[in-house]
Amino acid sequence: MQFNIKQKEFYAGLNIVKKAVASSNTLPILTGIYLKAVTGKGLQVKATDLELGIEYWIDVDIQREGAVVLPANQLINIIRELPNEQISFKVNQEKWQAELNCLSSQFKLSGYDPDEFPSLPEVDIPVTFKMPANKLLDTIKKVRVSTSSDETQPALTGALFEVKPEKIRMVSTNTYRLSFIELNYKTGIEDDIKAIIPGNTLQELSSLLNNDGEVEILINENYARFDFEGIIVISRLIEGKFPNYELVIPDEFNSDFVADLKRMQNSVKRASLIARLDSNIISLIVNEDKLEINSLENSSGYAHEEVEIELNGSEQNINIDAGYLLDVLKILSDEEIHVELIGPLNPLVIKSVAEASKFIYLIMPVRSQN
Amino acid sequence: MQFNIKQKEFYAGLNIVKKAVASSNTLPILTGIYLKAVTGKGLQVKATDLELGIEYWIDVDIQREGAVVLPANQLINIIRELPNEQISFKVNQEKWQAELNCLSSQFKLSGYDPDEFPSLPEVDIPVTFKMPANKLLDTIKKVRVSTSSDETQPALTGALFEVKPEKIRMVSTNTYRLSFIELNYKTGIEDDIKAIIPGNTLQELSSLLNNDGEVEILINENYARFDFEGIIVISRLIEGKFPNYELVIPDEFNSDFVADLKRMQNSVKRASLIARLDSNIISLIVNEDKLEINSLENSSGYAHEEVEIELNGSEQNINIDAGYLLDVLKILSDEEIHVELIGPLNPLVIKSVAEASKFIYLIMPVRSQN
Numbered sequence: 140m141q142f143n144i145k146q147k148e149f150y151a152g153l154n155i156v157k158k159a160v161a162s163s164n165t166l167p168i169l170t171g172i173y174l175k176a177v178t179g180k181g182l183q184v185k186a187t188d189l190e191l192g193i194e195y196w197i198d199v200d201i202q203r204e205g206a207v208v209l210p211a212n213q214l215i216n217i218i219r220e221l222p223n224e225q226i227s228f229k230v231n232q233e234k235w236q237a238e239l240n241c242l243s244s245q246f247k248l249s250g251y252d253p254d255e256f257p258s259l260p261e262v263d264i265p266v267t268f269k270m271p272a273n274k275l276l277d278t279i280k281k282v283r284v285s286t287s288s289d290e291t292q293p294a295l296t297g298a299l300f301e302v303k304p305e306k307i308r309m310v311s312t313n314t315y316r317l318s319f320i321e322l323n324y325k326t327g328i329e330d331d332i333k334a335i336i337p338g339n340t341l342q343e344l345s346s347l348l349n350n351d352g353e354v355e356i357l358i359n360e361n362y363a364r365f366d367f368e369g370i371i372v373i374s375r376l377i378e379g380k381f382p383n384y385e386l387v388i389p390d391e392f393n394s395d396f397v398a399d400l401k402r403m404q405n406s407v408k409r410a411s412l413i414a415r416l417d418s419n420i421i422s423l424i425v426n427e428d429k430l431e432i433n434s435l436e437n438s439s440g441y442a443h444e445e446v447e448i449e450l451n452g453s454e455q456n457i458n459i460d461a462g463y464l465l466d467v468l469k470i471l472s473d474e475e476i477h478v479e480l481i482g483p484l485n486p487l488v489i490k491s492v493a494e495a496s497k498f499i500y501l502i503m504p505v506r507s508q509n
Numbered sequence: 510m511q512f513n514i515k516q517k518e519f520y521a522g523l524n525i526v527k528k529a530v531a532s533s534n535t536l537p538i539l540t541g542i543y544l545k546a547v548t549g550k551g552l553q554v555k556a557t558d559l560e561l562g563i564e565y566w567i568d569v570d571i572q573r574e575g576a577v578v579l580p581a582n583q584l585i586n587i588i589r590e591l592p593n594e595q596i597s598f599k600v601n602q603e604k605w606q607a608e609l610n611c612l613s614s615q616f617k618l619s620g621y622d623p624d625e626f627p628s629l630p631e632v633d634i635p636v637t638f639k640m641p642a643n644k645l646l647d648t649i650k651k652v653r654v655s656t657s658s659d660e661t662q663p664a665l666t667g668a669l670f671e672v673k674p675e676k677i678r679m680v681s682t683n684t685y686r687l688s689f690i691e692l693n694y695k696t697g698i699e700d701d702i703k704a705i706i707p708g709n710t711l712q713e714l715s716s717l718l719n720n721d722g723e724v725e726i727l728i729n730e731n732y733a734r735f736d737f738e739g740i741i742v743i744s745r746l747i748e749g750k751f752p753n754y755e756l757v758i759p760d761e762f763n764s765d766f767v768a769d770l771k772r773m774q775n776s777v778k779r780a781s782l783i784a785r786l787d788s789n790i791i792s793l794i795v796n797e798d799k800l801e802i803n804s805l806e807n808s809s810g811y812a813h814e815e816v817e818i819e820l821n822g823s824e825q826n827i828n829i830d831a832g833y834l835l836d837v838l839k840i841l842s843d844e845e846i847h848v849e850l851i852g853p854l855n856p857l858v859i860k861s862v863a864e865a866s867k868f869i870y871l872i873m874p875v876r877s878q879n
Binding site: 213217243412443 | 587613614615776779
């Protein structure tokens with residue numbers, strides 16, 4: 140195995156796949172990055188923690204074919220610190236030891252037999268469709284926040300991905316809040332798909348995707364595969380049943396108001412500075428022309444904020460988790476926020492509806508502690 | 510107690526003194542910031558952890574005099590999140606509760622009786638002198654790195670500050686390395702002073718000092734006081750005897766060489782990526798025209814770096830801690846580094862000598878493990 144590669148391209152490629160490197164040491168080889176040199180194709184780099192796999196090809200001339208697995212952290216640290224010059228890379232295929240030379244620097248790194256590296260699952264192609272990368276990225280950002288971290292309910296640690304012939308939906312909930320997003324988009328598929336994508340996969344996808352180009356998506360019973368800009372992300376799906384979210388989203392309301400997003404965000408953030416000393420609950424008092432945001436009574440302080448609003452319907456009063464409200468305010472990019480309310484024991488609903496997409500964010504109320 | 514203050518000025522003032530706020534909760538009032546409004550003088554803010562105290566005056570119009578101690582973290586977080594507008598601040602002097610209003614935000618914060626806040630010690634003035642802030646800052650940066658973190662030898666956790674009529678010296682050592690800096694500077698004092706300044710005080714001084722103006726320094730038996738740009742820093746001195754550093758600094762050498770600082774830094778950094786997997790020891794092989802930097806033999810890898818040098822004297826070979834070498838390479842701003850060597854069992858000495866100052870940095874060798 141032998142090739143020359145520019146430091147910058149090598150470093151960029153390693154950074155793409157490192158997100159799938161296993162962080163725990165269950166199987167030492169999984170803390171490594173698999174490198175394979177193929178004449179005419181270049182250098183394949185890949186990593187997997189068995190849940191998630193990422194694969195990428197770097198376009199380089201190969202002098203001798205071969206493969207090796209090298210410890211990810213050490214390899215990436217070394218490549219990062221080398222100057223942006225040509226690196227000559229060769230591997231002793233008996234000892235699985237790589238030798239890197241760059242100007243007057245020389246490194247030797249011991250690795251693993253590449254044949255022992257688990258191969259990423261083949262996702263044979265029962266269903267495949269394409270969607271613009273920017274739409275997938277936006278969708279993921281809006282649902283990621285509501286996934287649960289409670290491993291005892293695995294289905295809630297991911298997001299439900301529903302694909303229909305002319306619609307794409309993603310939904311997530313930790314039972315205290317819920318994100319729902321629906322895009323009107325011709326997928327061209329014939330039969331509906333439902334799959335639960337792990338929260339960690341959503342996290343890594345959102346850091347790898349950018350706003351250009353298309354993503355090809357393949358889903359079978361156990362895996363989803365996302366293919367974009369030369370990057371392949373393969374993720375195990377979460378087994379289990381996702382709760383019937385349609386029952387939870389209210390279709391009527393008694394009051395709704397519009398407020399400036401930025402002002403709302405600043406006010407909730409400040410109120411939360413006091414509220415978080417306790418349980419981070421804030422009380423919202425929705426009046427005719429203003430929203431009052433108050434911290435609940437507690438020993439160490441008190442916060443009171445006012446935001447101008449335009450209210451339709453009756454005045455309202457609800458206690459919610461300030462963090463849940465802040466999260467959605469950070470995600471939205473509209474100038475205004477639209478809020479719907481039924482009463483103090485029903486969820487607060489934030490809606491952002493555009494021509495081809497609908498986003499609904501739901502926060503369960505907290506019963507008044509007084 | 511009542512006054513109006515611009516958010517930005519209040520925030521800046523609180524940030525100056527917060528470095529002296531106690532982080533542990535031994536005495537709750539010490540986790541607060543003392544605020545005192547004095548007609549005609551403005552707002553005094555101060556904090557102390559009993560080792561270090563910082564005091565600062567903010568120029569504001571006072572409507573009603575008074576004082577209070579408020580929890581530092583909460584106060585600073587709230588002020589940071591408020592818009593840059595006028596904040597009206599008043600205190601209920603019976604409940605020690607502050608009320609802050611800014612546009613449509615209102616906060617109440619419970620605090621402490623200011624009479625229970627320990628006063629910063631008066632440093633009566635047996636010795637006082639002035640020096641340019643940029644020189645003090647540079648001196649502190651060069652010695653701070655060599656202070657020890659071993660609390661069993663308190664004298665080594667600080668730096669020795671020696672002031673003579675025409676010289677200022679600062680020295681620190683953790684017994685494995687040593688920083689020595691000497692400035693030729695007319696202090697105007699009559700009798701020599703020796704004081705050990707705590708490492709933490711050096712840390713905070715280096716973050717508060719900038720390159721403008723002068724610092725007035727007062728030292729008595731127990732305290733040092735630094736007065737600059739309206740900021741007063743009072744620090745307890747460390748009791749005990751500082752080791753006789755003059756015995757340790759060699760005055761002769763067998764070989765010396767000059768190398769490019771930046772190249773040296775990059776090479777040591779890279780070699781350290783492998784060396785730190787073990788004990789972070791590197792071996793330096795000083796040849797006629799090049800310095801070789803190697804990681805020691807270990808299981809997981811090998812690093813070899815070469816840096817061009819100009820050598821006078823015999824070839825050398827020494828093992829040292831890569832971290833100690835990197836630290837000094839980061840501090841120096843010269844283009845080149847000047848290194849002196851005696852042999853493998855004697856310290857390696859780095860010197861940076863300018864017209865009015867002399868900096869010596871000494872690294873003890875590590876015996877070869879082979």
